[in-house]
Amino acid sequence: MTSSSFVLVVSTIADVATDDVIRRLAAASVPYHRINTEDLPFSRSLTLAYGEKRQGWLELDGQAIPLPSAIWYRRLRSAAKPEGLDHGIYQFCLNESRSALVGGIAGAHTRWLSHPAAIWQAEHKPYQLAVASELGFRVPRTVITNNPLAICRAAADFGRMIVKPARSGHILHGGVEHAVFTSELLPAHLEDLQGAELSPAIYQELVPKRFDIRVTIVGTRIFAARIDSQSDPDASVDWRHTANPKLPHHQVTLPQSLQEALLRLMARLGLKFAAIDLVETPEGDHVFLEVNPxxxxxxxxxxxxxxxxxxxxxxxxxxAR
Structure with missing residues (x-):
């Protein structure tokens, strides 16, 4: 195995999308190595060396891993806590392991889908909104705050308004992971904003929808789906919230100018892969919502x-051949 014929995949054992791509690499006889990040640090050993000659670029369980021609940085997932290990020590070990792995591979001069630094930056929705606005996308009127008075002022200004997290769409509560969906902030909610000051959130005008548009970009290839979210009340604000497996989806070709703008956004964010959510308004305009890198x-x-x-x-x- 040489460094010119090898793909490194950084993901988790639970990601079925990774499984699907791995099957295709294997079918094409493309050599690869997959790191399931929940194996580190308690199930596998990681070795990086600087300033001395080594056979490989890094070692996993003593196996030399050469510099890959491409790295797919897909997902990070935490290892389970070993029984009896103090929680603070456990968290320390996780953070150190993640720093060793991500910091160790981040300096590799190779092709990335996408680089960890670009992903980390692009995961922050306020940054996405600023970049998209600067590039000329229409974005919803937005206030990001943990000030209840500012929330009320925004509601008076925007009329119908939604709220969503500034970064993560998941929260761990009582040991169980929950999804945090985009939700409409109703007048009854404004009467009791106790707790809103604990965390900033994104408050935006509720943009009228004809359809939701999900755009997946791989390199420069654009795959756009029109989602008929308004046909299902549960999906009307956040299409992910529906339990309807038959929510209508259709392939759509986006206007050339929008495709070019999306590729400029990808370049500005430094991403080679992303899932981008847009709204198609009843008038046929397109409004930028967010990027999931x-x-x-x-x-x-x-x-x-x-x-x-x-x-x-x-x-x-x-x-990789």
């Missing part, structure tokens, strides 16, 4: 036969 796509391949998994595999293998 490592979003899901398998349901789109299943429903619309997009071939996004194959596009990811093709991107990774393009210089």
């Amino acid at each position: 490592n979003g899901q796509w398998l349901w789109l391949d299943d429903m619309l036969n997009f071939g996004i998994s194959q596009a990811v595999a093709d991107w990774l293998r393009s210089e």
Whole structure:
């Protein structure tokens, strides 16, 4: 195995999208190594060396891993806490392990889908909004605050208003992970904003929708799906909130000017992969909502036969032979 014929995949054992791409790499006889991040540090050993000659770029369980031609930085997931280990020590070990892995590979001069620094920066929704606005996208009127008075002023200004997290769409509560969906802030909510000061959130005008648009970009390939979210009350504010497996989806070709703008956004964010959410208004305008730099796509391949998994595999293998 040489460094010119090898793909490194950093993901988790639970990510079925990674499984799908791995199957395609294997079918094409592309050599790869997959790191499931929940294996570190308690199940596998990691070795990085500087200032001395080593056979490999890094070692996992003593196995030399050469510098890959491409790295797919997909997901991080924490290892389970070993029984009896103090929680503070456990958290310290996780943080140190993550720093060693991500910090160790981040300096690799190779092709990235996408680089950890770009992903980390792009995960911050306030930053996304600023960049999209600067590039000329229409964005919803927005206030990001933990001040109840500012929330009330925004509601008076915007009329119907939604709230969503500034970064993470998941929260761990009582040992159980919960999704945090975009929700409409109703007048009754404004009467009791106790707790709103504990965390800033994004408050935006509720943009009238004809459709939601989900755009998945791999390199320069654009896959756009029109989601008929307004046909289901549970999906009308956040289409992810529905339990309806038959929510209508359709392939759509975006206007050329919008496609070019989306690729400029990707370049500005330093991303080679992203899932981007837009709104198509009743008038046919497109409004930027947010970017997920490592979003899901398998349901789109299943429903619309997009071939996004194959596009990811093709991107990774393009210089891996």
